[in-house]
Amino acid sequence: MGMSLKRLLFLAHRWLGIVLCAFFAMWFMSGMVMMYVGYPKLTDDERLAHLPVVDGAGLLAPSIALANAGLAGPLKELRLAAASAGRPAYFVTPDGPRSGHAMVVVDARTGRRVPGTNEARALASARAYAGPNVALRYAGTVDEDAFTHSRGLDAHRPLHRVMVEDAEGTLLHISGATGEVVRDAPRTERLWNYAGAWIHWLYPFRGNAFDRYWADIVNWLSIAGIALALTGTIAGILRWRFRRPYRSGARTPYPGAMMRWHHIGGLLFALTTITWIFSGLMSMNPWHVFDGGAAPLRMAALTGGKLDPATLDATPAPLLAGGNVRELRWTQMLGQTLVLAQPATGRPAVLDARAAQPVSIDGTALQMAAAGLLGHPVRRIERLAAYDLYYYSRDAHTMTGGSAKPLPVLRVVFADPQESWVHLDPHTGAVINRSDRHKRWSRWLFAMLHSWDWLPLLERRPLWDAVLIGLGLGGTVMSVTGIVIGWRRLGRKLGAASRAPERKETKAVS
Known part of the structure; x- marks a missing residue:
């Protein structure tokens, strides 16, 4: 390597480090x-645990309640819960091209549409969520704050x-559209969030004038960070x-402690630093690199038709007879109308919507129907009784955790160009x-490299904790020494620049 190219390499690393080492330290510590x-997130388990038991007295059948509310035509979603002001209500999402898929809330006892959320x-x-004996204080509305940047909340804004x-x-x-609690954030979680996810994901750039540039800021800082780590290596x-x-x-030419520690630390932790910055970039799905363009699933092959409110003429009281039911969810499956009766914990009971009797999904019929989901041949159908590299559960607080990952499941492997997999709950x-080749690449390039969510390691905690904390502390030392070195050099440069006019003036006078 020629001297000029080597000099350019050193200069690039030095000045990139002055700008980016603070971000590196922040990313490692957060x-x-x-x-x-x-x-902060509201998981399904948390939501169900806080929902009141649904009281079936005086509830109208869905067909009557929805007709009173002026809702007709097929439904995308229908559920019953006491989630809005503690009163039983139907939460309805119409289907069809002109429906807008906006959720409508209908009082389950009167059939009147529930208006948008106000303070009361x-x-x-x-x-209803917190319990009867806890004091409350209304804190106004917000479109977006430090704890609600998720795009999944857009349909609920403004938030109370x-x-x-x-x-x-x-x-x-609380949702401004439906009145449901959509996020809870305890004080400890909020405080640690500022030292964790909020700063890690550069959320200071969200919800303000920089919001439209947030993804580009994260992407280009990550790319610059990769360049810094590579040149430093x-x-x-x-x-x-x-x-x-x-x-x-010594093997290192630097006598000073900061330079020596930075040199040694950089060599020891260069690989993990590069993989963490790169995998952080991959978490953003930059420029849609993981969008495979797979066709949408043909859900009619599985459901056998759309949910028709006119046929839901049975009152929900018998469906609630078991007690402790927090939510009813109507669904169409294999041409049959079913209701999932969800208790506070555990799996939902699967009931016939009219007879209110338990039913079992025909496994053979389910597999035959699943073959029509994509219009491509099925290579194989696997039954998973345990988690594996591509279907697994993470802790609820993690970025990919919090959603239900039941077992056993069926994995339907298709022979389509995108190599799609669909996981079905046989219950x-x-x-x-659903995943395809691109999303499985994302699993390796983001989840595996960034969170080390490799089952043999996750299942052996605290080994996972010790490995990640050790690497994180090493990266922090490397970054902090880089900050000190960079600012010392910058201070010398600025000091020399400020003294230059004085020398010129002294020379001119003499």
Whole structure:
């Protein structure tokens, strides 16, 4: 390597480091926080645990309630819960090209449409969620704040905020459209969030004038970070004496502690630093590299038709007879109308919508129907009784955790150009998720490299914790020494620049 190119390499690393080492230190430290406290979310388990038991007295059949509300035609979603102001209500999402798929809330006892959320309704929903003996304080509305940047909340904005005066100091966000609690954030979670996910994902650039540039900021900072780490690795290898030590007897040429620790730390933690910055970039799906363009699933092959409200003429009271039911969800499966009766914990009971009797999904019929989901041949259907590399569960607070990953499941492997997989729940017949070749690449390039969610390691905690914390601390040392070195050099440069005019003036006078 010529001297000019080597000099350029050193300069590039030096000046990139002055700008980016602070981001590196921030990412390492906030990443360690996120191992234990994630970005606030309301998981299904939390939501169900706080929902009141549905009282079936005086409830109208769905067909009558929806007709009173002026809703006709096929439905995309229909569920019953006491989630809006603590009163039983039907949560309805119409289907069809002109429906807009906007959710409508219908009072289950009167059939009247429930209007948008106001302060009184928000407080009533918070009361139902938190319990009768806890003080509440209404904190106004917000379109987006530090805890609600998720695009999944867009349909619920503006959000009403209610502070719960409980031991955890919980902040509730309540949907302005449906009146449901859509996010809970205890005080400890909120405080750690500022040292964790909020700063790790550069959320100071969200919800303000920089919002439209947020993804580009994260992407280009990550790319610059990769360049910094690569140039530092090459420079570190070039300056390390593998065969013959320097005159000092050391393998590193730097006598100062900061430079020496930075050199050694950079070589030790270069690979993990590069993989973490690169995998962080992959988490953004930059420029849609993981969008495979697969055709949408033909759900009619599985459901046998759309949910028709006119046929739902049975009152829900018998479906609630078992007690402790927090939510009913109507669904169409294999041409049959079913209801999933969900208790506070555990799997839902699968009931016939009219007879209110338990039913079992025909496994053979389900597999035959699943073959029509994509219009391509099925290579094989596997039954998973345990998690594997592509279907697994993470802790609820993690970025990919919090959603139900039941077992056993059916994995339907298609012979389409995108090599699609579809996971089905044999208990309910529902599609749990879908992946293709591009998304499985994302699993390796993001989830595996960034979170090390490799089952043999995850199942051997605290080994997983020790490995990631050790690497995180090493990266932090490398970054902090880089900050000190960079600012010292910048200070010398600025000091020399400020003294230059004085020297010129002195020379002119003399």
